[in-house]
Structures are given as C-alpha cells and as structure tokens.
Amino acid sequence: MSSMIEVRQLQKSFGSLDVLKQITFDVTPGEVVAVIGPSGSGKSTMLRSLVHLEEVTGGSISICGKMLVENGSYTSSTAIREITSTMGMVFQHFNLFPHLSVRDNLELAPRTLKRESVQQITAKSRELLAKVGLADKADVYPSTLSGGQKQRVAIARAMMLSPDILLFDEPTSALDPELTGEVLRVIRQLAEENMTMIIVTHEMSFARDVADRVFFMDNGEIAESGTPDEIFGNPKLERTRTFLMRE
Amino acid sequence: MNIDYIIRISGPMLEGARTTVLLFLIVIVLSIPLGMLVTLMAKSTVKPLAWIAHTYIYVMRGTPLLLQLFFFCFGLPQIPVIGQYLVMDRFVAASLGFILNYGAYFAEIFRGGLLSIDKGQHEAAKVLGLSKWQTLRKVILAQMFRVALPAVANESITLVKDTALLYAVAVPELLNFAKTAVNRDFTVTPFVVAGVIYLLMTLVLTLFFKILEKRFKFE
Numbered sequence: 001m002s003s004m005i006e007v008r009q010l011q012k013s014f015g016s017l018d019v020l021k022q023i024t025f026d027v028t029p030g031e032v033v034a035v036i037g038p039s040g041s042g043k044s045t046m047l048r049s050l051v052h053l054e055e056v057t058g059g060s061i062s063i064c065g066k067m068l069v070e071n072g073s074y075t076s077s078t079a080i081r082e083i084t085s086t087m088g089m090v091f092q093h094f095n096l097f098p099h100l101s102v103r104d105n106l107e108l109a110p111r112t113l114k115r116e117s118v119q120q121i122t123a124k125s126r127e128l129l130a131k132v133g134l135a136d137k138a139d140v141y142p143s144t145l146s147g148g149q150k151q152r153v154a155i156a157r158a159m160m161l162s163p164d165i166l167l168f169d170e171p172t173s174a175l176d177p178e179l180t181g182e183v184l185r186v187i188r189q190l191a192e193e194n195m196t197m198i199i200v201t202h203e204m205s206f207a208r209d210v211a212d213r214v215f216f217m218d219n220g221e222i223a224e225s226g227t228p229d230e231i232f233g234n235p236k237l238e239r240t241r242t243f244l245m246r247e
Numbered sequence: 248m249n250i251d252y253i254i255r256i257s258g259p260m261l262e263g264a265r266t267t268v269l270l271f272l273i274v275i276v277l278s279i280p281l282g283m284l285v286t287l288m289a290k291s292t293v294k295p296l297a298w299i300a301h302t303y304i305y306v307m308r309g310t311p312l313l314l315q316l317f318f319f320c321f322g323l324p325q326i327p328v329i330g331q332y333l334v335m336d337r338f339v340a341a342s343l344g345f346i347l348n349y350g351a352y353f354a355e356i357f358r359g360g361l362l363s364i365d366k367g368q369h370e371a372a373k374v375l376g377l378s379k380w381q382t383l384r385k386v387i388l389a390q391m392f393r394v395a396l397p398a399v400a401n402e403s404i405t406l407v408k409d410t411a412l413l414y415a416v417a418v419p420e421l422l423n424f425a426k427t428a429v430n431r432d433f434t435v436t437p438f439v440v441a442g443v444i445y446l447l448m449t450l451v452l453t454l455f456f457k458i459l460e461k462r463f464k465f466e
Contacts, residue, residue, distance in 0.1 A: 051374050085376040095371035099389045099465050108385060109375035141465045161376065 004029045004064060004165060004196050005050065011058035011072075012045060019045050020056065021220040027165075030194040034207035034228075037217035038243055043200045046217070047167050050198070051084045063087065064164060088158030092170040094150040096142040096157070102129070103138040106157050113161075121160075128156040132186050148179030155186055166190065168199040172206075184210075204247050208232050216240045256428050256437055263424035264444050266338070267410045270420070271448075274345040274406060279399075281346060282353025289358060300354070307351030312344070313412055319344040320416040338418050345409070352402055360395035361387070393463050400456035404449050421445070 005027040012020040020042050027033055035043045048054040050061060050068075058072040067075055068083050075083070097105050106125040110116055116124075129135050132152040142150055151171055158166060168187065172180040184206050191197065191210050201207055207214055207228065214231040216224045224231065224240050235241045288300035307315070319340040323333035335343070364387055372382040392399075411422040421441055428437035 053370055053373065081376060081378075084374065087374070089371075089374040091367060091371065093365075093367055095365070095367035097368065097371070097386055097390075099393060099463075109372075109377060112381050112385060113376055143466050157375070 002029075002065070003027060003062075004031070005198075006062040007050075007059070008061075009059040010046070010049065010056055010061065012042075012049065012054065012056045018220050020049070023059070023220075023222055025215065025222060025225070027196060027198065029164075029196055031196055031212050032191045032210055033198045033213050033215060034211035035198060035200045035215045035217055036202070036204065036207055036231075036243075036247075037215075037223075041217040042220040043217050044169050047169050047198060047200050050167060051087050051089050052080055053089075085161065086163055087165045087167060088161065088163035089167045090151070090154050090158050090169065090171050092173050094142075094147075094154045094174070096150055096154055098142055101139050101141055102134065102145075102153050105142065105153060106160050109157075110160050115161075124160060125156075128159050129153075131189075132156045133182070146179060147175045148182045151175065151183045152186055155183075155190075165196045165198070168197065168201070170200050170202065172201070172203055202247070204232070204244070216243065218243070252432075252434070252436060253440060256424075256432075256440060260421060260424045260428070260437065260440055260444065263419060263421040264448075266413070266418065266420040267407070268448070270338070270342060270345065270410050270413065271407055273342050274349055275403060278346045278349035279353055281350035282355075282357055285350060285354035286357040286361065289354065290361065304351045304354055307348050308355070312348050312409060313415060315348055316341050316344045316412055316416050337416055338413075341413055341416050341418055345406075349402070349406060353399070356395050356398045356402060357391060359398070360391035360393075363394045364390050393465070396456065396460055396463065400452070400460075403452055403456070407445065407448050407452065 003026040005025075007023055007025050010020050010023040011018070023042075023046060025033075035047065037043050045054050049056050050063070052068065052074075055074070056069060056072065060070045061068040062070075063083050064086055066079070066083050068080060069075070074080060097108065100108060103125055106128065107121050110121045110124075111118070126135070126138070129138055132155060134149060134152055134156070137145065137149065137153070142153065145153065155166075155171075171187065172183050175183065180203065184203065187197070187199065187206075188210050199207070199211070209228075211228055213225060214228050215222045216231060216235070216237075218239055224235060224237050231240065232244065235244060285300045285303060288296045289304070291297050291300075319335075320337050323335070323340070324330045326333065368386055368390070369382060372386045377385065410420060413420045414422045414426070417423075421444060425437040425441035429435065
C-alpha cells in the first residue's frame with residue numbers, strides 16, 4: 001500500500017545542536033503510530049515539522065504523495081497550505097479560541113475557507129460535537145469547560161476539515177489524571193474508524209493498546225520502532241528498556 | 248450658590264461642553280484605528296515601517312501634549328515657505344494634535360494586548376488552514392481588543408479631561424466658559440458646575456466600558 005506520510009532523512013539543527021537527526025519513516029493509511037521517548041528527544045519537533053509549524057533544515061517530507069519539503073527546500077507557500085490542510089492537529093494545551101463559543105471554534109475555519117455550504121458546516125459541527133459527547137456545550141465558551149472537555153472540543157475542531165491524517169502532540173499531558181480517560185476514548189474511537197494518526201504520548205498503556213506501531217525516540221532520532229508487543233514486551237535497546245522502566 | 252444662578256450659567260456651559268464632546272468623539276473615532284495601524288506597522292517585518300512606527304510612538308509619548316497642541320496651532324504657520332499653507336482652524340489643528348498623540352498611546356496599548364496572546368493561537372489557526380491575514384482578523388484582533396479594553400477605557404477617561412487643554416489654545420469649550428464666568432461674576436460656582444459636567448461625562452464612559460467588558464467576558 002502506498003504511504004500516507006513519507007519522511008526521509010529529516011534533519012533540524014539550531015546552530016551546532018541537532019534536534020532531529022536523519023529521521024526516516026513511513027505511515028500507511030489507517031495506521032496509528034504512537035511516538036514515545038524522554039522529553040527533549042525531538043518527538044514534538046518531529047510531529048510539528050509535518051504540519052510546517054517547525055522548519056526543518058534537511059531531508060524530505062511527502063504527504064499523500066505531495067512533497068512538502070524535498071532535500072531541505074520547501075515547496076511554494078500556497079502548496080504548503082494545501083498539503084498541510086490535509087492534516088489536523090491536536091495540541092497539548094488545546095489552543096481553543098477563547099473568544100469564540102464551542103460551536104464557533106469548530107466552524108471558524110470551514111466558514112472562513114468556504115469549501116462547504118453553511119448548512120453542511122453546521123450539520124457537521126453538530127454531528128462532531130455529539131460524537132465527542134459535547135452536544136450540550138455548543139453555545140458555551142471554552143473557559144467554562146474542564147480540560148478533558150476542552151481537548152475533546154479541540155479534537156472535534158481538528159476533524160471539521162475532514163483531515164486524512166490527525167496528529168496529536170501529547171493530548172493528555174496537560175490534563176488531570178482522572179480526565180485523560182474521556183480524551184483517550186475519543187482517540188480510540190477514531191482509531192477504530194481507521195483514521196491515520198500519529199500520537200506523541202506519555203500514556204504507555206494507551207500507546208500499547210491503540211497503536212499499530214510504536215516509535216521510541218531518543219536524542220533526535222528514532223532509536224527503535226516496532227509493534228507495541230515488540231517495543232513494550234521485548235525492547236532491543238538498553239535505552240528503550242531504561243526509558244520504559246522509568247515510565 | 249443659588250439655583251437661579253446655576254441654571255443661568257448652565258446654558259452657556261453646556262454649549263461649551265458640546266465642543267468638549269465633539270473633540271472627544273473625533274479623537275476616539277480616529278485615534279483608535281490610527282493606533283491599530285501603528286501597532287501593525289511596529290510589528291511589521293518590513294523594517295522601515297517598524298522604524299517609522301517606533302519613532303512616531305517615541306516622539307508623541309516623549310513630548311508634552313500641550314507642546315504638541317502649540318506646535319499644530321501656532322507652530323506650523325511659522326514654518327518658512329510652506330507655513331502659509333498650514334494655517335488651520337484652531338479646533339481642527341488641536342484635533343489633529345490630539346489624534347496623533349492618542350494614536351501613539353493606543354498603539355502601545357494594543358501592542359501590549361498582542362503580546363498577551365499565546366503563540367498557540369497562531370499555531371492552531373495556521374494548522375486549521377487560515378492565512379496570516381485571516382488569523383489576524385478572526386483570531387488575534389478580537390482577543391487583543393478584549394485584553395486592551397480596560398486600558399482603552401482608562402485612556403478614554405483621560406481624554407475627556409485632556410480636552411480642557413483646548414483652553415490653552417483659546418478654543419472655547421467647557422473650562423473656558425467656566426473660567427470666564429468665574430472672572431465675571433466673582434464666584435466659584437462655575438468651577439463646581441464644570442466639575443459636575445466632567446464627572447457626568449466620565450460616568451457615562453465608565454458605565455459604557457463596564458457594559459462592554461461584561462459583554463465580552465467570553466464566559
């Protein structure tokens with residue numbers, strides 16, 4: 001099967017510091033990849049570079065067959081927008097728009113981009129809010145929601161543009177432990193619907209449970225990758241073992 | 248302080264207050280967009296634009312408003328050669344001075360508002376496919392105005408009181424009428440009446456901004 005995401009020798013450096021070193025991987029349609037690793041290992045930077053929130057200094061990224069960056073040089077800004085618009089992203093700190101109601105958070109981008117009719121957009125926002133269990137919160141402002149509810153709104157917002165790929169940057173790290181469950185349930189449901197996803201996470205049991213493949217990142221590279229059973233059950237590298245023991 | 252006297256002087260004083268209110272409205276309506284524009288210029292990646300904006304803010308904030316009013320009312324016509332074309336009605340010249348001065352303060356207030364907005368807001372908008380301009384209009388400015396609202400309210404109330412500086416460039420307004428009446432009638436009453444009128448104006452503004460703040464609480 002052809003790859004949804006192709007990353008080749010991705011590299012990013014600040015001066016002499018290499019944040020990403022020669023990262024290469026593929027993600028196939030419907031696949032769920034969990035990225036684990038210590039803080040500062042480059043997990044978030046790798047994820048953010050896929051949607052052009054970080055500029056890389058070398059290597060290539062291709063999304064659904066289109067080159068976002070080839071050997072370190074980016075395509076035109078219009079093409080960048082077009083390519084990254086096939087991906088949705090969910091942030092650690094939700095990044096909801098505080099001045100807009102929950103419904104308007106969902107509808108702002110589709111209404112601004114005008115790719116669908118207003119009726120289609122409102123129908124879709126209603127459907128997605130119901131899906132994340134927040135149909136009754138459409139008219140409230142984000143400040144009145146709990147962290148778990150905010151993150152579910154953020155997921156619904158990311159789904160509004162019908163992305164082919166969803167990226168999660170530590171979606172539960174800012175939540176109280178008792179609120180992570182409701183968010184993980186929504187992500188799991190998306191996995192069951194064959195959404196292609198890359199999830200940077202510290203939730204090991206969730207990664208083991210929901211991922212098709214796990215990347216262990218350390219020191220700017222993918223040190224080890226494999227099925228959850230391989231990574232969690234029988235890690236090859238000493239540093240993977242050390243990391244998992246600490247978590 | 249007898250009531251008849253207060254009623255008698257209230258007429259001309261309210262007449263003077265009209266000039267005060269007119270100046271206030273002109274300055275608010277024009278200096279807020281000007282401040283917005285200067286803020287965007289100061290944030291611009293085009294260096295000369297940013298440089299012009301910073302210099303403008305520095306000059307307008309770094310010199311007395313009264314000096315600026317003198318400059319526009321009495322200074323401009325003295326400039327050799329072009330001065331004769333710069334003779335304006337004193338109210339117009341003073342309005343110009345006020346607008347440029349308040350524009351600089353509003354620019355700084357808005358810049359502060361922009362600084363308070365988390366960079367995650369830009370990132371979320373970008374990932375959702377909004378252009379820089381769409382992000383600015385639909386995500387950033389709305390939040391900036393909300394953050395800036397208390398400071399804008401404060402600045403507006405200062406403006407009401409600063410209109411009294413028109414006295415110094417001999418444009419008849421509220422304070423001017425009060426002073427005339429005090430000199431003519433040998434009584435302090437007109438000053439008290441003027442004070443009450445200023446208080447009424449600032450009360451209306453205070454209530455107006457309270458309502459705005461409540462309306463844009465986002466809760």
